[in-house]
Amino acid sequence: MFTGLSAFPLTPLHNDAVDESAFVRLMVRLAESDVDSIAVLGSTGSYPYLSAGERRRVVQLAAASAGSKPLIVGVGALRTSEVLAHVRAAEEAGAAGILLAPVSYQALTDDDVYGLFREVTDSSNVPVIVYDNPGTTHFTFSTALYGRIAELPGIASIKIPPVSAAAAPERVRAVRAVIPDHVTVGISGDAAAAGGLTAGCDAWYSAAAGTLPGEMVRIMRAAQEGRYEDAAAESARMAPLWELFAEHGSLRVIAAVAEQLGLAHRNCLPLPVHGLGVRERRHLAGVVEKLELA
Amino acid sequence: MFTGLSAFPLTPLHNDAVDESAFVRLMVRLAESDVDSIAVLGSTGSYPYLSAGERRRVVQLAAASAGSKPLIVGVGALRTSEVLAHVRAAEEAGAAGILLAPVSYQALTDDDVYGLFREVTDSSNVPVIVYDNPGTTHFTFSTALYGRIAELPGIASIKIPPVSAAAAPERVRAVRAVIPDHVTVGISGDAAAAGGLTAGCDAWYSAAAGTLPGEMVRIMRAAQEGRYEDAAAESARMAPLWELFAEHGSLRVIAAVAEQLGLAHRNCLPLPVHGLGVRERRHLAGVVEKLELA
Numbered sequence: 197m198f199t200g201l202s203a204f205p206l207t208p209l210h211n212d213a214v215d216e217s218a219f220v221r222l223m224v225r226l227a228e229s230d231v232d233s234i235a236v237l238g239s240t241g242s243y244p245y246l247s248a249g250e251r252r253r254v255v256q257l258a259a260a261s262a263g264s265k266p267l268i269v270g271v272g273a274l275r276t277s278e279v280l281a282h283v284r285a286a287e288e289a290g291a292a293g294i295l296l297a298p299v300s301y302q303a304l305t306d307d308d309v310y311g312l313f314r315e316v317t318d319s320s321n322v323p324v325i326v327y328d329n330p331g332t333t334h335f336t337f338s339t340a341l342y343g344r345i346a347e348l349p350g351i352a353s354i355k356i357p358p359v360s361a362a363a364a365p366e367r368v369r370a371v372r373a374v375i376p377d378h379v380t381v382g383i384s385g386d387a388a389a390a391g392g393l394t395a396g397c398d399a400w401y402s403a404a405a406g407t408l409p410g411e412m413v414r415i416m417r418a419a420q421e422g423r424y425e426d427a428a429a430e431s432a433r434m435a436p437l438w439e440l441f442a443e444h445g446s447l448r449v450i451a452a453v454a455e456q457l458g459l460a461h462r463n464c465l466p467l468p469v470h471g472l473g474v475r476e477r478r479h480l481a482g483v484v485e486k487l488e489l490a
Numbered sequence: 491m492f493t494g495l496s497a498f499p500l501t502p503l504h505n506d507a508v509d510e511s512a513f514v515r516l517m518v519r520l521a522e523s524d525v526d527s528i529a530v531l532g533s534t535g536s537y538p539y540l541s542a543g544e545r546r547r548v549v550q551l552a553a554a555s556a557g558s559k560p561l562i563v564g565v566g567a568l569r570t571s572e573v574l575a576h577v578r579a580a581e582e583a584g585a586a587g588i589l590l591a592p593v594s595y596q597a598l599t600d601d602d603v604y605g606l607f608r609e610v611t612d613s614s615n616v617p618v619i620v621y622d623n624p625g626t627t628h629f630t631f632s633t634a635l636y637g638r639i640a641e642l643p644g645i646a647s648i649k650i651p652p653v654s655a656a657a658a659p660e661r662v663r664a665v666r667a668v669i670p671d672h673v674t675v676g677i678s679g680d681a682a683a684a685g686g687l688t689a690g691c692d693a694w695y696s697a698a699a700g701t702l703p704g705e706m707v708r709i710m711r712a713a714q715e716g717r718y719e720d721a722a723a724e725s726a727r728m729a730p731l732w733e734l735f736a737e738h739g740s741l742r743v744i745a746a747v748a749e750q751l752g753l754a755h756r757n758c759l760p761l762p763v764h765g766l767g768v769r770e771r772r773h774l775a776g777v778v779e780k781l782e783l784a
Contacts, residue, residue, distance in 0.1 A: 212571045239595075239596070244568055244595045245568050245569045245595070274538055274539050274760075275539045275760050275761065275762075276760075276761040276762045277506045277761070298762070299595070301533075301538045301539070301593070301626050302533070302626060302739060302741055302742075302763050303625070303626075303739060304762060304763070305764070307764060308762045308763060308764050309762065311761070311762055311764065312761075312762040315761075315762075331597070332595050332596065332597075334628055445596060445597060447596055448596075466568075466569050466570075467569065467570040467571070467605070467606075467609075468569075468570045468592070468598060468602045468603065468605055468606040468609075469596050469598065469602060470599070470601060470602050470605065
């Protein structure tokens with residue numbers, strides 16, 4: 197289950213509270229789509245902005261609406277004891293996997309991060325995805341640290357940061373060289389997905405698929421069937437979306453897409469993170485129309 | 491009160507709970523020292539690692555033990571609504587000022603950060619220190635943004651990041667050029683303090699002074715009395731401490747100093763942030779002895 201397309205839904209807010217009906221609507225769309233798993237409370241799901249109570253509620257709603265899809269739950273937090281509480285909540289909801297990012301305020305050492313993954317794998321049998329997202333966690337994994345952590349029992353997958361199509365084959369080889377065979381490698385950064393999958397990644401952890409599952413499934417299936425040129429062409433067709441991701445970050449763009457499609461109330465992100473401005477939304481509306489999204 | 495030496499105490503933990511007696515002991519040392527103000531729940535006070543309840547309790551303990559010193563309270567958090575709740579708790583405890591850092595997970599825009607400071611100054615009359623700490627918040631203020639924010643009513647001071655003694659005069663001039671006269675400029679990064687004060691900073695926001703007030707007061711008083719060479723010499727005497735700060739970050743080092751001096755239990759930092767290792771502690775013990783700290 198740590199292969200294929202994993203879709204990361206937003207956790208839309210409305211008036212500074214979780215918009216439960218919008219969240220469930222996004223979940224049901226994903227449950228009815230062809231994605232391979234659903235990962236709630238990832239970066240796209242705004243996990244670090246939510247209280248423990250809000251996170252627990254989101255996990256319960258997700259478990260009730262995921263249908264037959266395996267459910268992955270983000271458990272990252274600044275303090276180890278908080279992480280362990282989120283792990284317990286995910287376990288209780290029957291999560292098939294957990295996603296753990298080494299969120300930082302004080303810069304973390306390799307030993308700090310190894311210690312965190314060891315505590316989590318010691319305390320739970322739920323399979324763990326190592327969530328390497330240096331743009332938000334400000335922690336940079338070395339390849340050697342991947343290797344150390346992947347030896348821990350329960351580590352199931354490593355979500356690697358985006359890498360160019362040209363550099364992907366060597367990067368995937370280098371990661372595989374230090375991890376056991378049962379640990380999968382997943383690409384992130386949706387614009388990099390076709391290249392990463394062509395280079396042999398087993399999984400794609402996708403922000404865009406949380407709101408636009410159909411479009412991303414087309415890229416994934418092409419790659420899975422060995423039609424790498426089709427995967428690249430499908431991804432190239434999405435270039436106007438990837439350009440917006442690069443400019444504003446995927447979260448603000450995908451939130452605006454969801455708002456535009458009527459899947460979330462306007463301003464669904466947690467303040468102080470503001471949504472796109474009026475001009476950017478006008479441009480985005482053109483992209484949504486041109487690409488016939490959703 | 492947004493001038494002079496502001497001391498930032500640790501919030502020591504013990505078994506993953508706030509060590510209230512150790513915290514009060516640190517507070518009382520500061521209340522009885524010659525520092526000019528006390529700033530709790532700064533980066534040195536581990537504010538982002540603590541729950542809302544823990545933070546409220548720390549503020550109450552601080553208010554009860556600060557004596558005649560003005561009390562400044564860190565209110566930073568990832569979500570604006572959380573920040574506003576911390577502001578209310580600080581107000582209720584009678585804080586003389588609040589310290590606001592634009593903590594980030596998703597990268598923030600200038601407009602996001604301006605909006606945060608506007609919401610806080612709209613909602614409270616407690617004077618605000620703009621906490622610019624890019625090493626932990628991962629947000630970089632432009633000088634122009636200082637100017638925009640400093641125009642808001644209630645902005646009292648700007649805590650600027652460390653700057654070399656050579657570059658400090660020009661930097662302080664550039665900041666002063668964009669802010670109103672009533673807004674003070676405070677240096678941070680203790681190794682940079684003597685240079686910053688010599689360049690005309692009004693305040694020094696000090697991690698070291700939270701645990702070692704006497705040593706830092708000597709540097710501050712020399713600068714305030716215009717004895718800039720004495721300030722530089724006192725700071726130079728502390729070079730072995732500053733070298734450890736540069737290598738391990740001030741928090742881990744000052745926590746180890748507090749532990750070494752019996753002011754906190756061993757391992758007083760919030761996991762996953764580990765304290766210094768055995769070898770580093772041995773080296774630190776030599777520095778503490780050589781500098782005759784505390």
